[in-house]
Structure formats: structure tokens, C-alpha cells
Amino acid sequence: MEESKGMFEPINRRTLHWEIVRQFQEKIISRQFNVGDKLPTERDIAAELNVNRATVREALKKMEVLGLIEIRHGNGIYVKDYLESGNLELFKEIIYMKDVVQIDVLRNILDIRKIIVPVMAGLAAENRTGEELAELQHIIEDEQMPMLEKDLNVHHLIARASRNLFYLFILNFFNQVFRDYGYLYFEVPENRERSKQFHNDILDAITRKDKSLAGKITADVLQYTEDAIYSYYRAVYGNEGGYS
Amino acid sequence: MEESKGMFEPINRRTLHWEIVRQFQEKIISRQFNVGDKLPTERDIAAELNVNRATVREALKKMEVLGLIEIRHGNGIYVKDYLESGNLELFKEIIYMKDVVQIDVLRNILDIRKIIVPVMAGLAAENRTGEELAELQHIIEDEQMPMLEKDLNVHHLIARASRNLFYLFILNFFNQVFRDYGYLYFEVPENRERSKQFHNDILDAITRKDKSLAGKITADVLQYTEDAIYSYYRAVYGNEGGYS
DNA sequence: TAAGACATATTGGTCGAACCAATAAGTCTG
DNA sequence: CAGACTTATTGGTTCGACCAATATGTCTTA
Known part of the structure; x- marks a missing residue:
């Protein structure tokens, strides 16, 4: 009731x-802790933060998986170079550290996406089974499903059909980000319409097992979404977050 | 002293x-647990495994980060669809579940790699600073550094110079895998020589800020390594692990 | 004196039991 | 029968103790 931002307080009720x-993430990424630094012992951290050691350990476990630290039994806890050992989960954390996705990081993601996805769509067209085709059709024809959800599912099915497990896991990263921010995109009727067209086109290409067509269609829609996103950023934030 | 494999026991002394x-990973991935299944309570798991609850919780924390489960306070622990929520860390775990990297999964990785890396090398040539160029030169001229280490560093520097943070984190995945298996490749003198050539060529291209040349050089060496790896697999395992 | 064996301290790993907090389910009330 | 209340279930946290790996200093011995 003391908050001034809005009716409800943005849920801070996170776990300890x-x-x-x-x-720690904050301090490590901002280089307040340097690479190779030895962190205080679990006991000291617990004492300083005024929490229990078990709680500290759970946090340390997570940081270890993220590639932020290395825990050595009987020795200590050391800060790793997250630029060398960090993984996509950490990257996601970095993205979400700010309230808004920074335009330059978003650009990074979209750049990679534009390189990979069309190729994978081509492979999907080539390798898809009849079952997968039916499934794709089923998703696309579902009138109930929100467009965002539908789009995520289409891409997921493409990933599966591409037979590239590595791509599937990379796509999960894309989808997790887009699941959080995609509503902004799909709020615009024109964009929804464009995606609907994409779904129909890619279904057609995949039905006919037309590899290059699938690739082209996908490249086109990615270019469209990219342009839409950038123009959205320009409209909302101006050019400040612009090209680095 | 009871082992027969070798003088030293392959350290099974992992933590609990x-x-x-x-x-759990094994059971979830092999679908012994189904998506949406509610796992036993922490207390029950601890009892059944005959370990402490705190230990179970640390394990659960890690599985949560991997995207295998979802933990709901006051409710329970649920199995997620790892094909939808799993991340690259989980993918790595999957790779390492078998003793040898399966040829089809390796092929997945190499396919994606072949798509991305040349483009990023081109960007690196375009965007590199004088400082990064000097650093690259320093790495390449270091006669002491083992070729594997050198190669990883070269790619890491290319990633940094590409200015694409997302690529840098994807590269970390590649490098972590190659750090474990790359020695097989670099054992062969011819391969070492090929990498040396690549390093010199890419240094030249990046020095001259020649984008397309950097891309071409990189594509070439990736093709070479790919061929080498496949022929190695054929030699060692025959064609069994072949095309799926 | 220097190398190796040994005791000791430090630090992460595990344990057990208890209580807090969020959720779900059952029960009572109007 | 809807809604408030109570209770049980289950994850979150705490405390205090002990185990196990590592590092360090010390002592013995060649």
C-alpha cells in the first residue's frame, strides 16, 4: 500500500x-567480483546475508549451473569468466536484468535467428514425416489458439521436423524470450495477419517438401518481424537504444 | 584396486x-516420467533414496535450471517437457549421457556451427578493434600454447569481435564440447597444420577487415574439420552410427 | 638441509529435526 | 450452494552437528 508505481506491487515475494x-549475479557480471576471485566461504556468506547456509548453498548450486562460479570441495568458491563459461541461461538472466530488452542485444538474437531458422525450415520441409505434417496442419487450423502460442508451436514443430536436436534447444531459447515479449508484436492486427500468412505459406511449402521455398518464406517473415520490431523500438524509445 | 579398466578408477566419486x-535426468529423458507427472514430495524422495532432504533440494534446484522440472511452493514438483523447456545445458547433459558423442547429434552441432560461424567471422573482420586485432595476433603467435587451446581462443576472440553477445554464449557451448573431444582431432599432425593455416589466414583477413574473405576462410576450415571428423568416425565405428 | 610423512585447520558436502509459508482440500456457515 | 474458515500437504528456511576433500604447517628422516 506504500507503493506509488501502481495498484499492485510488482511481486518481490521471490524466494530467498x-x-x-x-x-551475486549482478556483482559478478558488473565485474565487482573479478575472474578468479575467491568468494567468502559458505558460512561467511550465510552470516553476512543473515540467512542459513543451506539457503546459500542452493543459490550457489544455481550459479554453478549458470557458469558463474566454480565450487571446489575443501577449497573454496571461485568466480569464473562468464564470457567464457556462461551459457544461454545466463544470457537470458542478463537480458532480463534490465526491465526492457536492450535493442542491441535483441539485434544480436535476431541476427542469429535470421541465419539459422530459414535453413532449419528448409530441412524441415525435406525431412518432415506425414505425421508431423498432420500435426502442423492441426496447429495452424486451430482457430482457438492465440496467434503467439500458435507461432511458437509452428516453429517448435519445424524444429522437430528439421531433425536437428541442437536447433530445437536453441529454439527453446528464442521461444522463451518471445513468450514474454511477443504479445507486443501480436497486439498489432497487421502483424497477426502476416503471421497467419506465414503459417499458411510454410504449411504449403512443407507439404510439397519444397526446401528452398520453405527457406525463402521463412527468411521473408523474419525480415518482416525484424523490421516491425525495430520500428516499434524507434517509436517507443526513439533512436537512443540504437545501433552500437 | 578392484577395478580392471586401468590403473586408476575413473572418478566415480561424484557428489550425492x-x-x-x-x-532423475535419465528417467525424465527416457520418458519413464511423463510430462506433467507429479514427482514424489521432497521428503519422500529423500526417504526413498536414503539421503537428506537438503541434498535432494540441491539436486532439484539444478534440475529446475536445466528445464527438467517445475517446483511449485506448497504444491509439488512437476515434470516439464524437456523438448520444449530444456536448454543447452541439458543438451550437453544429453550428449554426455553416452560415453561417446553420437554421430547424429554431433552432425547436428556441426551443421549449425557451419551456418553461424562464417557469418560471425565476417562480422568480426568488419567490427574488430585494433586492440582485438593485437590480441588475436598475440594468441596466434604464441608458440607455447597447445593448438586446441589456441583454436578455442581464436574462436572466442572472433566471437567477441563480432559484437554479438548471443553468438559468444553459443560459442561457449561449442567450445565446452570441443575442449573435451578436440584432442582427438588435434592429435593428427595434418589437422594441427590445417588449423595453423586457418589461424594465419583469418588473421590476415581480419587485419584487412575483409568480411567476405573471413567468411570464406572460416567456411573452408569448418568443412575440412567436418570431413576429418566424419572420416574419423567411419574409421573407428564404421558406418553404424551413420545417417539417421 | 630438503623431501616426505603426518597432524591440523579450513572449507565444501551431508545429515536430522524443527518451524515457516504457500497452496490445496475439506468443512462449516449463512 | 457460494463463500469464509480450518486443516493438511508440500515446498522454503533455519539450526546445529558431523563427514570428506583440500591446503597448510610441522615434524621426522634420509
């Missing part, structure tokens, strides 16, 4: 270990 | 929570 991770 | 993660 979550909060601990956030603090 | 590590072992717990392995067991």
Missing part, C-alpha cells in the same frame, strides 16, 4: 535463494 | 546431489 543469486 | 540429478 533466488534473491541471493540475483545479488 | 550430482548422482541424484543423473538418476
Whole structure:
């Protein structure tokens, strides 16, 4: 009731270990802790944060998986170079550290996406089974499903049909980000319409097993969404977050 | 002293929570647990495995980060669809579940790699600073550094110079895998020589800021390594692990 | 004196039991 | 029968203790 931002307080009721991770993450990424630094012992951290050691350990476990630290039994806890050992989960954390996705990081993601996805769509057209085709059709024809959900599912099915497990896991990254921010895109009727067209076109290409067509169609829609996103950014934030 | 494999026992002395993660991971990935299944309570798991609850919790924390499960306070623990929520860390775990990297999964990785890396090398040539160029030169001229290490560093620097943070984190995945298996490749003198050539060529291209040349050089060496790896697999395992 | 064996301290790993907090389910009330 | 209340279930946290790997200093011995 003391908040001024809005009616409800943005839920800070996170778990304790979550909060601990956030603090260390912040300090490590901002280089307040340097690579190779030895962190205080679990006992000292617990004492300083005024929490229990078990809670600290849970936080440390998570940070270890993220590639932020290395835990050595009987020795200590050391800060790793997250630019060398960090993984996509950490990258996601970095993205979400700010309230808004920074335009330059978003650009990074879209650049990679534009390179991979069309090729994978081509492979999907080539390798898809009849079952997968039916499934794709089923998704696309579902009138109930929100367009965002539908689009995520289409891409997921393409990933599966591409037979490239590695791509599937990379796509999960894309989808997790887009699931959080995609509503902004799909709020615009024109964009929804464009995606609907894409779904129909890609269904056609995949039905006919037309590899290059699938690739082209996908490249086109990605270019469209990219342009839409950038123009959205320009409209909302101006050019400040612009090209680095 | 009871082992027969070699003089030293391959360190099974893993931590308990590590072992717990392995067991659940195995069961979830092999679909012994189905998506949406509610796992036993922490207390029950601890009782059944005959370990402490705190240990179980540490394992669960890790599985949560991997995208295998969802933990709901006051409710329970649920199995997620790892094909939808799993991340690259989980993918790595999957790779390492078998003793040898399966040829089809390796092929997946190499396919994606072949798509991305040349483009990023081109960007690196375009965007590199004088400082990064000097650093690259320094790495390449270091006669002491083992070729594997050198190669990883070269790629890492290319990633940084590409200015694409997302690529940098994807590269970390590649490098972590190659750090474990790359020695097989670099054992062969011819391959070492090929990499040396690549390093010199890419240094030249990046020095001259020649984008397309950097891309071409990189594409070439990736093709070479790919061929080498496949022929190695054929030689060692025959064609069994072949095309799916 | 220097190398190796040994005791000791430090630090992460595990344990057990208890209580807090969010959720779900059952029960009572109007 | 809807809604408030109570209770049980289950994850989150705490405390205090002990185990196990590692590092360090010390002592013995060649």
C-alpha cells in the first residue's frame, strides 16, 4: 500500500535463494567480483546475508549451473569468466536484468535467428514425416489458439521436423524470450495477419517438401518481424537504444 | 584396486546431489516420467533414496535450471517437457549421457556451427578493434600454447569481435564440447597444420577487415574439420552410427 | 638441509529435526 | 450452494552437528 508505481506491487515475494543469486549475479557480471576471485566461504556468506547456509548453498548450486562460479570441495568458491563459461541461461538472466530488452542485444538474437531458422525450415520441409505434417496442419487450423502460442508451436514443430536436436534447444531459447515479449508484436492486427500468412505459406511449402521455398518464406517473415520490431523500438524509445 | 579398466578408477566419486540429478535426468529423458507427472514430495524422495532432504533440494534446484522440472511452493514438483523447456545445458547433459558423442547429434552441432560461424567471422573482420586485432595476433603467435587451446581462443576472440553477445554464449557451448573431444582431432599432425593455416589466414583477413574473405576462410576450415571428423568416425565405428 | 610423512585447520558436502509459508482440500456457515 | 474458515500437504528456511576433500604447517628422516 506504500507503493506509488501502481495498484499492485510488482511481486518481490521471490524466494530467498533466488534473491541471493540475483545479488551475486549482478556483482559478478558488473565485474565487482573479478575472474578468479575467491568468494567468502559458505558460512561467511550465510552470516553476512543473515540467512542459513543451506539457503546459500542452493543459490550457489544455481550459479554453478549458470557458469558463474566454480565450487571446489575443501577449497573454496571461485568466480569464473562468464564470457567464457556462461551459457544461454545466463544470457537470458542478463537480458532480463534490465526491465526492457536492450535493442542491441535483441539485434544480436535476431541476427542469429535470421541465419539459422530459414535453413532449419528448409530441412524441415525435406525431412518432415506425414505425421508431423498432420500435426502442423492441426496447429495452424486451430482457430482457438492465440496467434503467439500458435507461432511458437509452428516453429517448435519445424524444429522437430528439421531433425536437428541442437536447433530445437536453441529454439527453446528464442521461444522463451518471445513468450514474454511477443504479445507486443501480436497486439498489432497487421502483424497477426502476416503471421497467419506465414503459417499458411510454410504449411504449403512443407507439404510439397519444397526446401528452398520453405527457406525463402521463412527468411521473408523474419525480415518482416525484424523490421516491425525495430520500428516499434524507434517509436517507443526513439533512436537512443540504437545501433552500437 | 578392484577395478580392471586401468590403473586408476575413473572418478566415480561424484557428489550425492550430482548422482541424484543423473538418476532423475535419465528417467525424465527416457520418458519413464511423463510430462506433467507429479514427482514424489521432497521428503519422500529423500526417504526413498536414503539421503537428506537438503541434498535432494540441491539436486532439484539444478534440475529446475536445466528445464527438467517445475517446483511449485506448497504444491509439488512437476515434470516439464524437456523438448520444449530444456536448454543447452541439458543438451550437453544429453550428449554426455553416452560415453561417446553420437554421430547424429554431433552432425547436428556441426551443421549449425557451419551456418553461424562464417557469418560471425565476417562480422568480426568488419567490427574488430585494433586492440582485438593485437590480441588475436598475440594468441596466434604464441608458440607455447597447445593448438586446441589456441583454436578455442581464436574462436572466442572472433566471437567477441563480432559484437554479438548471443553468438559468444553459443560459442561457449561449442567450445565446452570441443575442449573435451578436440584432442582427438588435434592429435593428427595434418589437422594441427590445417588449423595453423586457418589461424594465419583469418588473421590476415581480419587485419584487412575483409568480411567476405573471413567468411570464406572460416567456411573452408569448418568443412575440412567436418570431413576429418566424419572420416574419423567411419574409421573407428564404421558406418553404424551413420545417417539417421 | 630438503623431501616426505603426518597432524591440523579450513572449507565444501551431508545429515536430522524443527518451524515457516504457500497452496490445496475439506468443512462449516449463512 | 457460494463463500469464509480450518486443516493438511508440500515446498522454503533455519539450526546445529558431523563427514570428506583440500591446503597448510610441522615434524621426522634420509
